[in-house]
Amino acid sequence: MGSPVLIEKALKIRDASIDSVLPGVTLPDPLPQNVQGIPDTILNPEELQITGYDTLQLVKKLASRELSCESVTKAFLKRAALAQKTVNCITELLPEHAIKRAKYLDSLPHPTGPLHGLPISIKEQFGFEGKINNNAFVVNCDRQQIPACTLNTVLEDHCGAIIFARTCQPQSVMHLETNNNIYGRTVNPYNRKLTAGGSSGGEGALVGFRGSPLGMGGDIGGSIRVPAANCGIYGFKPTPFRVGNPGGMGLIVGQEGIIGCIGPLAPSLSGIELFMKAYLGTEPWIKESYLTPLPWRQIQLPKKLKIGVMWSDGIVKPHPPITRALSLLVNSLKSNPAFEIVDWEPIDHDKCWDITCALYWEDGGRRLQEVLRSGDEEPLELTKWLLEQPTMKPRTLEEVWALKAARNSYRAMYNQHWLNTGREDSHPVDAILSPVGPGCAPPHDQSKYWNYTSQWNLLEYPSISFPVTKVDSSLDVRDSSYRPISKADEFNHGLYPGPEAYEDAPVSLQLITRRYEDEKCIEILKQIEAATHDLRN
Amino acid sequence: MGSPVLIEKALKIRDASIDSVLPGVTLPDPLPQNVQGIPDTILNPEELQITGYDTLQLVKKLASRELSCESVTKAFLKRAALAQKTVNCITELLPEHAIKRAKYLDSLPHPTGPLHGLPISIKEQFGFEGKINNNAFVVNCDRQQIPACTLNTVLEDHCGAIIFARTCQPQSVMHLETNNNIYGRTVNPYNRKLTAGGSSGGEGALVGFRGSPLGMGGDIGGSIRVPAANCGIYGFKPTPFRVGNPGGMGLIVGQEGIIGCIGPLAPSLSGIELFMKAYLGTEPWIKESYLTPLPWRQIQLPKKLKIGVMWSDGIVKPHPPITRALSLLVNSLKSNPAFEIVDWEPIDHDKCWDITCALYWEDGGRRLQEVLRSGDEEPLELTKWLLEQPTMKPRTLEEVWALKAARNSYRAMYNQHWLNTGREDSHPVDAILSPVGPGCAPPHDQSKYWNYTSQWNLLEYPSISFPVTKVDSSLDVRDSSYRPISKADEFNHGLYPGPEAYEDAPVSLQLITRRYEDEKCIEILKQIEAATHDLRN
Structure with missing residues (x-):
């Protein structure tokens, strides 16, 4: 499906770039x-050591020139x-x-800049000067990047980094998985039967595999x-307008109901902070005047610290590993005098999703369908699911105004709700501790519940996901x-026959603060x- | 025109409030x-002294209790x-x-708060708890204010001020003059043949008459x-999202292409700064989470200081008094070693207006016409002019997206233009010195050129207008x-038969800095x- 000539063009570019780096390697067939464990069998000790360093360690060793940029790259x-x-994450x-x-x-x-010599991978969508920018649509597979990507400029020219890889995203760049008609499906390095997630799933899989020490993704509903x-x-x-938009083109320019955010993926918290400090240290708001001038x-x-714990959003209950991870942290923090733990009450999260989803697709998906049609490609499973959402319908201007008014009211209500604590x-409450989703990485094509993350996109609250443990077959x-509490809950419950379906899957949680409290x-x-x-692994 | 019952209701409220304060005063007929000069003949010496103080002086005397709040109010x-x-500015x-x-x-x-006891006037549009909020539309003349006005809360509960007057705005709240079918026309206290301006024209006239030491207005195209x-x-x-929106309802909620700004009008620069410090000192972003948390x-x-001087925007040349005021300042600053003066080159300001005007009325004015019709009122002269603008046409969602994309491109282009200096x-350049409009206060119904101010609304640049001199009949x-350079220029030229048409008119200029450089x-x-x-009077 989709013009074979265009797809072939994209795959040829990808394969040539891979072959030039890693020609003729023999891997187990089938893959485990x-x-x-595969890198240990293919890479040499020096390569294993370098790619095993934490991002911050790596930056220090590059700055001190204990490691050369060339060897690291x-x-x-x-x-x-x-x-x-092994996981199909590179474009x-x-x-x-x-x-x-x-x-x-x-x-x-x-050394030059705070990220001197650090290799950085970027989501394909962000573009790269002189390269094709397909945005995961077949029709775009011969579309040259037009504007220079300001994010790339900041990363390389101001921070001293090295952009070395571009990564996969799903069709429409609006799935919480990664699969498209050009490159196919990106899978989870811990368990190939599970999804790597999306839409920055190429980054998730690549950084998760330690194939990149720092990745740049985008998040309008959970995609980082x-x-x-x-x-x-x-x-x-981060909060919108703290990190600049890239130069690549999204599907709909000028639709501004929910603002997409650019942010980092890294193997460690220090890697995340490293990026934020380095990036904001360049005062990017001078050149990109739509950014908020906050260092x-x-x-x-x-x-x-007063932490509000959201055990469930009241619509879809999380799977056992998620609840166990929450309990693990909560039990420990409860006995710690530096923390006060209270329950977080989710208010109208279903209403928030309805507004959010409608604002993603003010036109009911018309533009999306046009782009698919023009590339002669079929909607994939999760695109079909999107197009079937009840909020997917054409709208008048006045209906869009009403949606934005409803969004603003919801934001005001939720802010007051927070202050009321x-x-x-x-x-x-200083922060909310919550699931990232209602389970670990789901099996393919099943990521149909966004609320645990999209909630904070509409509210523009900064939020971070972090690993806590692994699925445990006995616990x-x-x-x-x-007993089901909603239709979506029933669907989600059906995704958990038991821990055996999630072997080796990471279990992560999310921490959320108020708008612009990124540092906090x-x-x-x-x-x-x-x-x-x-407690943690 | 407009339901007489509703209009009468509004006028009765106004007149009763005036009569209770100033019953049975005899004024010259006709008015000069x-x-x-009229206050000198009516107010007693104490009242004249109090209302003659500068805002900052007043706040100091109130804080030290040299003056009581009651006597000042x-x-x-x-x-x-x-x-x-005398000028018809109060609702x-x-x-x-x-x-x-x-x-x-x-x-x-x-004393309580940084504005303890300071009387503040507010534009009617902003609402007041328990009062009618008509927004200058006849149909609303029995519409009770629904949500509490957060600006009023901050001013009174947090800053210690006293809201004592509500002021006129024009039909549609989108004229640069003030005239509506409820209260009629607000005129200029220096010359009743000229307009007080708009849309915060009630505030302009009232503060200009020293009937208020601090006024709150709104500005989406020049209205402060x-x-x-x-x-x-x-x-x-100010830059959008530094001062919170009031609780009153605008005509269109949810239309966000150009963001309206709330800001102060005062007899002195120190009065402006006083408000900004007092207001932001309350950390309003905690309760109004859409605000940017910048103290x-x-x-x-x-x-x-490098100052760029914009003598003309290249579309409409300013009248002689404006150019003289600019020359006055420029000649003085040029001989001052603390300043470097360069010319500011306006780029595509006409294009900026086209985008701006279209984004004011995404629906081509349909909502406006509905509201007029529902109050059985006719569009006034400047409303008709608005409705005749070439950008006034119904639009699809996709056309609105394209407008916003064009706006974003224009912003990026202009920012680069600034940096290129x-x-x-x-x-x-540190700031642009420019006209506020292509002339002093025009005769009534002639304010048809917004670009000198609306330019900075699209760009979201903070800007301040300030008085420089008066029209001089000999100079x-x-x-x-x-020779005309455009049709709009020819029209504007026609508004200047000579200085005699602008007797006593103040001549003001504008200073503009980059986005979020409000303090600068x-x-x-x-x-x-x-x-x-x-140099200045």
């Missing part, structure tokens, strides 16, 4: 379910090529560009946090007393991680 | 052209009632509320800056060498005023 190129061969490696740039950086008398959660890494969605601020946390002690047994979000997670270090 | 109520009788005084509150504040052991300029006071339009920042200006010396002679805008104007103090 969990491919995380080549190691990640190789591991990323291996990721492609194109950029060896020529990256190695040339690495050599240039190595030739400088001093979900793949990060599914693949056992960290994914941060990364040093903040003082309250002595005692401080009514008795003048200390509103995460199916809930035999289950990261700082509180540091405190939580420090306080629960012994 | 310039009514600024009563003096301004009286002068505001006199303003109503309703609030003597009962204001005096009760003044007495309460006087009874407190200590133009009336302030016309009436010889200061008017500041009023202390900033360091460059040692030498520093290409040679790494010092881009401001008509340009005999005039105020600081630079301080420097300019200090450097040119001798």
